[in-house]
Amino acid sequence: MEEPQVPTSPAMRRLEQCCDASAAVGALVLIAVALMTTVSVVGRAFFSHPILGDVELVQLGCAVVVTSFLPYTQFRRANIIVDFFTTGASAAAQRRMDALGVLLYTAVLALVTWRVAVGGIDIYAAGERSMLMDLPLWIPYLLMLPGLALCVAIGAVQGAALLRGDREVTA
DSSP, rough: OOOOOOOHHHHHHHHHHHHHHHHHHHHHHHHEEEEEHHHHHHHHHHOOOOOTHHHHHHHHHHHHHHHHHHHHHOOOEEEEOOOOEEEEEEEEHHHHHHHHHHHHHHHHHHHHHHHHHHHHHHHHHHBBBBBBTBBHHHHHHHHHHHHHHHHHHHHHHHHHHHHHTOOOOOO
């Protein structure tokens, strides 16, 4: 197993700090969702009084959690890679294929980021709210955007570094 690289450039160190902060936010939201679920289950089982809208909160929270963890995963290059067909390829060919994969992933995430932003704007304009708790639904969309945008930035930097043949791509 490879030793993780320590970023040396200021830009990569800053991206790493942002990834760590994003993951920390995701962890806090995940802990809050887990605690709320525990309280709701205990309330339902022992007091016949669950938290109203607990399923809504879990759904909204999980969307924020996933998008908060994506940048950390991308920065560490910890996404699943199927290398069965490329193990015999040269290092340069593998690097080019990695660059193509990172850039395709980044393009898809850029599309997702754009659509989440547009969806959030539309939901805000329509005044949509959750069914049970009457929460404004644009808020989770807003909270998803930083993680998605950070992931796009990381992918762009990593893809460019792979294409240039830089040593520092993080892994």
